Amino acid sequence: MTDEASTDCDDAVPDRVGILAGWGSFPVELAEHYRSHGAQVHVVAIKGHAAPELENLSDSLRWTGVLKIGAGLKYFESKSVRHVAFAGKVFKDRILYHGRGWIEHMPDFTCYRLLGSSFITRRTDGRDDTILNAIMEEYRRRGIEVLPITKTAKHLLASEGCLTQRRISRAQRRDIDFGWQIARQMGGLDIGQSITVKDQIVLGVEAIEGTDALVTRTATICPRGGFTLVKVAKPNQDMRFDVPTIGPQTIERLARAGGSAVAIEAGKTIVVELTKTVELANKLGISIVVQPAEASKSEIARDAAAATPKASCTDLIVANQRPSSSRTQVQSASSRAA
Structure with missing residues (x-):
């Protein structure tokens, strides 16, 4: 970028x-x-x-x-x-x-x-x-x-948090966590921005047809409903074009298809007609959760990794010189530290 x-x-x-x-x-x-x-x-x-x-x-x-x-x-x-x-x-x-x-x-x-x-x-x-x-x-x-x-027009980008009265359930949280990285990988390949998930199973993946068509198609795959739409930015999203967007029509279509939640990314997703979108989601019982931006998650992961002690070359040499029973224990500890 x-x-x-x-x-x-x-x-x-x-x-x-x-x-x-x-x-x-x-x-x-x-x-x-x-x-x-x-x-x-x-x-x-x-x-x-x-x-x-x-x-x-x-x-x-x-x-x-x-x-x-x-x-x-x-x-x-x-x-x-x-x-x-x-x-x-x-x-x-x-x-x-x-x-x-x-x-x-x-x-x-x-x-x-x-x-x-x-x-x-x-x-x-x-x-x-x-x-x-x-x-x-x-x-x-x-x-x-x-x-x-x-x-x-930075104000059009979603801020982190739950936008709706209805919070996500534990099952929906698991689906979002499961689907998030999968959707990111699909975005990195420039295939699409969205996937639909239920019970930690991918029901549908967006391609050329777009998010609305994906949601409609998911309704035929999962007529019992209760699925979650996960919509994310590409790993290196260019904010000049093709920025993920949701709005009232997204919520209406999701409700008709039996979906129950949508997860989007903070600072990298446009929410058009924000007030109308949230009011409609509240009326239809749809949860809208805005996840922390992926960059922030990556920075946290890097900081955590940097703070974790690493096994030195000396540690590994000493481990290899010890009896086999002790060696197993030290190697296991080294693996956990790494």
Whole structure:
């Protein structure tokens, strides 16, 4: 992750800012936040994804196709925008595997140039990080900074603790602890952000279809319900794009599917419409628990390891010179110390 991506400056909103808006309420909340800080807001809204109310929350807006990357860049340049936020979901499965595929969306030349190696020649993979990093590099090359959420709207990120009236049970705690590292590994492979778990068994793993579809699919696997959704950031999450997000729709879908809890990561998960999300979860009996950020856990583990005495080479030599019964005891103690 670059220094730019890890910048941690609370709500440093530029005077003029752009939003590349996909699906969901995140772009709407971001536009409202930028306007409340007195910024000019210019939006490139993706057709079939972005919310119409963005038209009333922006100083200018252009609707464009999802693969019109060059057109979006030119629009921001025409408005003298030098800072842009990527916000909202893009339905990648619909773009690639519905109808005639991505060609149906009439990609422009810039899209072909940036993503042709993923979708035409197949010289590179089509993972989210691969695609989005290629797009961000083009923005950077043309003098436009892609803003991390931590720089301009840190308040949208979840804080540690239980957000709901209903606390998690012991069984749910076991499921969360069990699923957490598995979900992190899946995120590290850039496969997906979420898994569903019950009785310390993985019921489903998110891939290209997204979290909502994962939850719906889990309902068919576990019709008795009572499962937990675990949604985490990637181990080296770039906070400029693809940041884990939940909101009212997540809670509604989870309740319909029979889920009973959702676990997310503090400081690395966006909660849109926070008040509405929590009120809805309380009404539907869903627990929302925000786990400590993984980085903090790693630091604690490293500190603990550093404080644990290690067996020295001398200890091991002495152990090997002792009678076999004593040697077993010393080796066992050395193993425990290590």
